[in-house]
Amino acid sequence: MPSNNGIIFKAVPDSYPVPGEHMEFVTREIDIENFPLADGEILVKNQYLSLDPYMRGKMRHPSAKSYSPAFEIGKVLDGRGIGIVVKSNKKDCQVGDYYAGLIGWEEYTHILANAKSGIESLANEITKSNAPKSYFLGILGMPGLSAYVGLNKIGKPKKGETIFITAASGAVGQVVGQIAKIKGLRVIGSAGDDAKIKYLKEELNFDGVFNYKTCNTDEKLRELCPNGIDIYFDNVGGETLETVLNHINIFGRVVACGMISQYNTKTPYGVKNLMQIVGKRLLIQGFIVSDHYQEMGESFQKEMGEWLKQGKLKYKEDIVEGIQNAPEAFVNILTGKNFGKMVIKIC
Amino acid sequence: MPSNNGIIFKAVPDSYPVPGEHMEFVTREIDIENFPLADGEILVKNQYLSLDPYMRGKMRHPSAKSYSPAFEIGKVLDGRGIGIVVKSNKKDCQVGDYYAGLIGWEEYTHILANAKSGIESLANEITKSNAPKSYFLGILGMPGLSAYVGLNKIGKPKKGETIFITAASGAVGQVVGQIAKIKGLRVIGSAGDDAKIKYLKEELNFDGVFNYKTCNTDEKLRELCPNGIDIYFDNVGGETLETVLNHINIFGRVVACGMISQYNTKTPYGVKNLMQIVGKRLLIQGFIVSDHYQEMGESFQKEMGEWLKQGKLKYKEDIVEGIQNAPEAFVNILTGKNFGKMVIKIC
CATH class of the missing domain: 3.90.180.10 (Medium-chain alcohol dehydrogenases, catalytic domain)
Structure with missing residues (x-):
């Protein structure tokens, strides 16, 4: 049997x-x-x-x-x-x-x-x-749709803007970055491993990348985002979110996709600078991808399928x-x- | 002279x-x-x-x-x-x-x-x-417009929903509560003084009120919002925001109008449960009222002026x-x- x-x-x-x-x-x-x-x-x-x-x-x-x-x-x-x-x-x-x-x-x-x-x-x-x-199960499934929905519906990207993506080589992050590149954004990403960083830079042509385990996120964002951050695609939450709120521009958008830094701890990080939300008129919005499959699944399959065929997306x-x-x-x-x-x- | x-x-x-x-x-x-x-x-x-x-x-x-x-x-x-x-x-x-x-x-x-x-x-x-x-300078000025813009543009109130308002007897809060009542919401407010609480209950007909200095906010929200909170009009930030995030419903909206609890401290409160933003698909949005005067000033003056004349608003x-x-x-x-x-x- x-x-x-x-x-x-x-x-x-x-x-x-x-x-x-x-x-x-x-x-x-x-x-x-x-x-x-x-x-x-x-x-x-x-x-x-x-x-x-x-x-x-x-x-x-x-x-x-x-x-x-x-x-x-x-x-x-x-x-x-x-x-x-x-x-x-x-x-x-x-x-x-x-x-x-x-x-x-x-x-x-x-x-x-x-x-x-x-x-x-x-x-x-x-x-x-x-x-x-x-x-x-990835780029043409829920993670890809997460990237597509989060970036388009919440991030509302405009050509020339700067996006910062954490967990940037992950199932969702790598798709966010590539769609953002197609849309003419300056794309900055972080990950926790030099091989991932190399992949983002050399294979996916991110404009700026850093290893958050060996670099200071605050310093790197200052260096790599001279015009600030317009969209933060947040996969990690916690202290990184706090740092980003100090670098994000007026009318910035935070796409709250995940907060993996907080999933395995009994002492979650307290974000102390939410005051920035008011002064900078920020939007922070969470979403669950399955809410959007009915509405956006079809346009997602069509657009992503085209980009894949044209060689514009890697995974x-x-x-x-x-x-x-x-x-x-x-x-x-x-x-x-x-x-x-x-x-x-x-x- | x-x-x-x-x-x-x-x-x-x-x-x-x-x-x-x-x-x-x-x-x-x-x-x-x-x-x-x-x-x-x-x-x-x-x-x-x-x-x-x-x-x-x-x-x-x-x-x-x-x-x-x-x-x-x-x-x-x-x-x-x-x-x-x-x-x-x-x-x-x-x-x-x-x-x-x-x-x-x-x-x-x-x-x-x-x-x-x-x-x-x-x-x-x-x-x-x-x-x-x-x-x-109040109900027909910027504080009134803050209430009007924050509630309508960010809160997007629907009849039957529950709104919670902090600093509810303040320049903005009392207007938010009264507009929300006009729109058919269940209105819960907190303030830090029994005379204010009495005013909210007896003069403005709030559905539920409590003195946050003498009551436990978490307990009171559980008691007064049996169906959860759909809109939080936040004037205080800090620990209260954290508590509200535990009571807010799926697809809840946080209108980030002010965070007065954080204005006079060198040790701001760290909000530890931002994870709720993802799971509950929350929207948290800040705004500065002067951004909206051109766009909404006219409809605001007209609608508020009518309500005042009809005796539907007090101030x-x-x-x-x-x-x-x-x-x-x-x-x-x-x-x-x-x-x-x-x-x-x-x-």
Whole structure:
């Protein structure tokens, strides 16, 4: 019988999750032939699983409310993924079709009739497209849409403006920077590793880059943004956000996409200069990408697809093979050890 | 000869300014008959001077940049005011006309030809209106416009929503609350004095009120906002903002009008839960009212004027007589000892 190994959520972490302690690899088997499917259900053989920082927010006690439900202790972790239908009891869904949506951190996932991830329509795009399938979990999926929505709807970029992007080589950041370049902005990015910095400068042609672990962010922003910052695409929050508020221009926009510096600490950083919001007439706005898929998904696929075909966009992926390696890969995202969009290749 | 006493900016305060130490009363005289006026200039006898919290931000070292220039040491302080033209060398400006604009903290002000306060057109409104003249420094002036612009353009109120207002009996807060009531919102306000609380409840019919000095803000918000907060009209910043971010609803809006809790401290409060901005898709936006006078001044005067005539709006003023009392009155705003819009009646 084929294996259906997976990763169980074992305990709520206080700080960084630890493989084995908070996420446990379990070996299981699956009897596909006799697998029972109710009306409208399918069984999917998983190909790619997306690992993303937001998942850390779901590793919490269920009493703490948030936009996305907490993971359940003892159950398989889940996330967005791509797979192939291997058994179907659903109308218009054939064996061999692509599936895009919520899957488990496992080899096969049983998709219930009422499952709704909001990205089901991606399956059609995958079928039509020549792009690597994994791109639909990255530049052509939710991270890419995060970049597109955050930059366009909140950042409202104008040619000649300066944008600063943190976690700039990450799944979202690298797309933000490239779209901003296409739109004629001066693009400054930071990351925590010299190889990433080199990639941003040499491959993506960022106008200015620095390693925030070895440079002083305040000094670097003064040097690299002589005309200040108009848009800050914030993936990290905390002290960096505080520093940026001192460099941001009047009528600046802060796209609050994520605050990864605050996800694994019990003593969050207190931002002391929010006064700048008033004096500089700043806009700080958060968003969750799934709110925007219905509205912007189509224009996103079209525009990004064109840019990709024209060679205007590149995308760096960090593909790790084997579901058993997912826990460590996930921790690597949180500590910044990944390089590019983290995807688990399951089969 | 008539007196032209005034208040000089004497030294930059570290914390709360102290009358005599940072603001000095000086006695002077003025020879109106022989007062020289260049082309386009006028001499104004001041009637009312508006004192506002933003002035604290101008009592700084000139090296610290901000939206409004620093006060100059040794010069008379200034602010928005209303006066009567007593001498004119300006076309279309007659002796006896109303003047609205920037004046000194003094009895007579020499208005230069290129003076531009952005509120000159208020003089026409004052001439036409039956409302008390001082209202044009309050509910019909910049504080009223702050309420109108902040609530409508940033808060985007919808009937049935809940708004929370800090400094709710202040120059801006009391207007925000009353407009919000007109628009069908549930209105909750806080202030630091039981008389203010009573006024908000009994005179302005707020739905819920509390004294933040004697109650726990977190508990009170839980009790008074059972459906959460949709709009926070922030006049204070700091720890209260942090508490509100825990109570604000998904897609909530924070109107960043002022952060008076942070104006007189060298150790600003660090807000630790900005993570909520992402998860709750919050919008936090600052604004400076003078940016909006051109665009919204007319609709503001029309709508507010109607509401006032219909008795739908009340306005509490704290009128202090005599320019010599301006320094103490100003400190009272910063410590919350004023009750209603602070105006100095000069003559």
